[in-house]
Amino acid sequence: MTGGHRFRSTRRIPAALAALVLLGVSGLFLYDLAAVRADRPGMGWRRELAHQLDRHTPADLGVLLGGGALAVAGAVLLLLALTPGLRGILPMRTPDPALGAAVRAGLGRKDAAQVLRDRALEVSGVRSVRVKVGRSLVRVRVTSHFRDLDDVRADLDDVLAVGIEELGLAHPPRPRVRVRR
Numbered sequence: 001m002t003g004g005h006r007f008r009s010t011r012r013i014p015a016a017l018a019a020l021v022l023l024g025v026s027g028l029f030l031y032d033l034a035a036v037r038a039d040r041p042g043m044g045w046r047r048e049l050a051h052q053l054d055r056h057t058p059a060d061l062g063v064l065l066g067g068g069a070l071a072v073a074g075a076v077l078l079l080l081a082l083t084p085g086l087r088g089i090l091p092m093r094t095p096d097p098a099l100g101a102a103v104r105a106g107l108g109r110k111d112a113a114q115v116l117r118d119r120a121l122e123v124s125g126v127r128s129v130r131v132k133v134g135r136s137l138v139r140v141r142v143t144s145h146f147r148d149l150d151d152v153r154a155d156l157d158d159v160l161a162v163g164i165e166e167l168g169l170a171h172p173p174r175p176r177v178r179v180r181r
Contacts, residue, residue, distance in 0.1 A: 007086040
């Protein structure tokens with residue numbers, strides 16, 4: 001069985017907005033350049049921008065604020081481009097290596113937690129269970145009411161090990177069990 005790669009968000013809305021803004025700005029510059037090449041005067045906003053750039057230095061407050069805002073926008077766009085966006089989906093194993101990347105399956109973290117919670121509730125002596133599934137760790141908090149805590153923990157370790165294996169995750173997380181009365 002082969003492991004799966006993490007799922008990534010397509011991020012269509014930020015990409016579309018960035019593309020539309022760049023398209024509009026480049027179209028405006030192209031139109032102005034064509035007008036100047038055709039011996040027409042440049043657009044008023046470009047002449048005004050050149051005049052403003054002539055008057056203001058990089059040390060002016062407005063220029064610094066505008067540069068800071070553009071730097072923050074660029075950092076946010078870089079962060080969106082570099083981080084995976086679908087962290088709530090855990091990749092599952094591909095059963096047939098011949099399929100490779102043709103078939104990809106994922107399981108939601110909340111769904112995996114629900115399955116493991118139901119499995120843990122079947123253990124004798126368990127009153128309530130809270131399960132959080134992360135990429136590398138499953139945190140299980142159990143309240144027991146009539147059995148010895150060590151016996152409950154041992155049964156939970158066995159049940160959760162089988163449950164995690166049956167989920168079929170590409171990178172199975174380790175269970176961390178806490179039992180209290």
